[in-house]
Amino acid sequence: MSPEYISTLAIQAIKVAASLxxxxxLAALITGLIISLLQAATQINEMTLSFIPKILAxxxxxxxxxxxxxxxxxxxxQIVITDIPNLTH
Numbered sequence: 001m002s003p004e005y006i007s008t009l010a011i012q013a014i015k016v017a018a019s020l021x022x023x024x025x026l027a028a029l030i031t032g033l034i035i036s037l038l039q040a041a042t043q044i045n046e047m048t049l050s051f052i053p054k055i056l057a058x059x060x061x062x063x064x065x066x067x068x069x070x071x072x073x074x075x076x077x078q079i080v081i082t083d084i085p086n087l088t089h
Contacts, residue, residue, distance in 0.1 A: 012076065
C-alpha cells in the first residue's frame with residue numbers, strides 16, 4: 001500500500017461521510033434556527049420544544065434522500081472491497 005493510495009482512500013471516505021451527513025445536519029440546523037426564531041419571537045424558552053421538530057426534519061430527509069444516500073455508500077464500499085486483492089505490502 002502506497003501513501004498515495006491511503007490518502008486517496010481517506011479523502012474519498014471523508015467526501016462520502018460529508019455527503020451522507022450533510023443533508024441531515026443541514027435539515028437539523030435549519031429546523032433549529034426556525035424554532036429558535038419562533039421561541040425568541042414568542043418568548044417561550046422551552047429547551048425541549050426544538051427537539052421533536054429536529055428529529056422529524058431529519059426523518060423526513062432520511063425518507064426522501066435515503067435511497068440515494070444508500071447507493072452512495074454502497075458504491076464506495078464496493079470500490080473499497082474490490083480493491084482488496086490489489087493491495088500489496
